[in-house]
Amino acid sequence: MNTKRLVLISLLVLGALILSACSGSRTVSNNWHGLAADAEHAYVASGSHVYAVDLKNGNEVWRYPAEADTKLMFYANPVLTADGQLLIGSAGTAHPFVSLNPATGKENWAESFTKGKGAWLASPLVVNDTIYAPNTDGFVYILDMQGREAADPIEVGGALWSAPVTDGNLIYIASLDHHLHIIDPASGTSSVSIDLGGAAPSSPVVADGGVYVGSFASTIELIQANGSHEVIAKTENWIWGSPVLDGETLYYADLNGKVFSLNTADGSQNWEAAQSDAVVAGLLVTADQIYVVTEAGNLVALDRDGGSLWEKTVGGKLYSAPVISGELILVAPYQAEFTLVAYDAEGKQAWTFIPEK
Template sequence: MKKPHILIIGMLVGLTFVLSACAPGPRVSGTPGLELSGDQAFVAYGNSLYALKANSGTVEWTYPEESKNTVLFFAQPLVVDDNVFVGDVAKTFHKIDRSNGNSVWTFTGANGYFIGQANEGHGMVFAPNNDGNLYALDLQGNLQWVFETQHFIWSQPQIGPDAVYLSSMDRFVYAISTDGKQLWAKEMAGAVVASPVLSEDAGTLFVGSMGSDFVALKTTDGQLAWSFTAQNSIWGQAILADNKLYFADTGGFLYILDPLSGAEKSRVEIGEPVIGGLIALPDGIALVTEKGNLKVLEFDGSTRWEARISGNVFQRPVASDDYLMVAAVDGDNMIYAFDVQSGAQKWSVTPKK
């Protein structure tokens, strides 16, 4: 097992220990969840969810308004219209009004931590949990169904026209009907923490595993369209952009493939492990390494600009038309914001009440 695996799994093991300790309240031991939507950034970390002004990092509100020792956040928030959805490690999933930070509802029916980011579609919110279950809730917070896997779920479900696609650390990728029935399951070479990616026509699902395999699956039946073997394990989500497929591995390589055939078009040496995956920009792609090297690349993999931040990074960057942001741990600050075009750093902050 390589160092990035040890670091991240160690944080989760440490989190388990902290939450079970006989202390007045849980101590922070994990990585922040960050999302950017419009003129707001949302940071889930420790006892609070913070709403920040995207142009300055100023805190607009915190949730809950008064810190509670029973609440601890690390999952990446999901922003849908006027609401923020996020789970905590006290087995509670929250819907919050993004304008003021007030609670809309909470769901308390899970048996484990919420670490993965939720997703929304078909009139429901799909919340993955460390108890191995995917919880489907209606928009009023009522449980509609539960889908069970055999291990932790750290990935975000992918929503298709007629199905939900889910990867699990039990080594399987699942297709689930919108009423919660298994349509098919495909075993991978290793545990899967990467979120799957759906092709534009919804006919193909792309995903990689810790076993270094990256596959394209037919969404109709889960049959293998093609497979590719990376040099190292794959933790982060791939992206489709410019008619190409991009993903990175823990050995510090960026792979550029033909999404139709799986043929390798190019391989770029990044030089450091990439854990959190990639994001697509209108005119390029972005990634950040575990050690905080933020890079914006052209579609051919050449570097447009890069910046070094302080700390370790385990989540992919988030972007808007104006900003590119990164969440880090064990550094000078927690959140770093850059001009997406020039790479100039705009601000950095560790949110506080």
């Protein structure tokens, strides 16, 4: 199987879906889904709506907007803020960046932010009372918590598909322009850009003194705050999803379907676990298990030593990382009969969510 070719074809299809929305002729819902959750609800970005789903039974609580708008399309993982907002932007021909009330789905801001020139495919980063929102136009827009522009946007370059991360001082953002960009919030500039040798469609993960990032160069790099960097691991195929750091162990996967565990203290590989198909999405790591979703539509649970515990056929294709809330593992498949499905830690299905027409 040529996994690079398959994923490239998938990207072309997804790109075509974005372009098809430009015609305004129909509601487009056939796209990868964004996913977030709190203790009560899952929030799913799917096509022309964002849905809140009751975690107890899988029932719809609300949808935004109430009526489908062919100019809107939602891909990014919604972001819940400490002050009770749900942030997300549209990737359609109309691309407002909005704040919703998680309980009701009503808009919080008097006006949505509309100065972004491209699509909102990335989730924003919230630091204290400031929102950093990356756009595919290559800019990071800086807003206050009321949706007003707080500072001039920062030009990074390349299409920005992934959420920035922060170490508390600097902001790190990966780009499809093959670079990891380091932003100094104090000066509002992108001071350092590191060439990764390949596109980086997913977020880095914060480490002590820097970040780890994977890319289409089939490498994991450790990048320090001062811009120094080194390759710490190589794979046989592209790394699409974000790595996960748990203590001194880094977990990541590649498009060959291999899941890796790396000891960051000495750089040695703990283990690798081969899956039956490409792994595009990031991993979910819990206290006892590692959850993997494959492009072919399977949810796999591994133990912390890489051993297989169980595998479930979800259906469709899985491009979004699973999310945990309480006892539930949430998975949002693309091109499936349902938009969201919940499993328990033993792999028993709790419910599925299919939006009403």
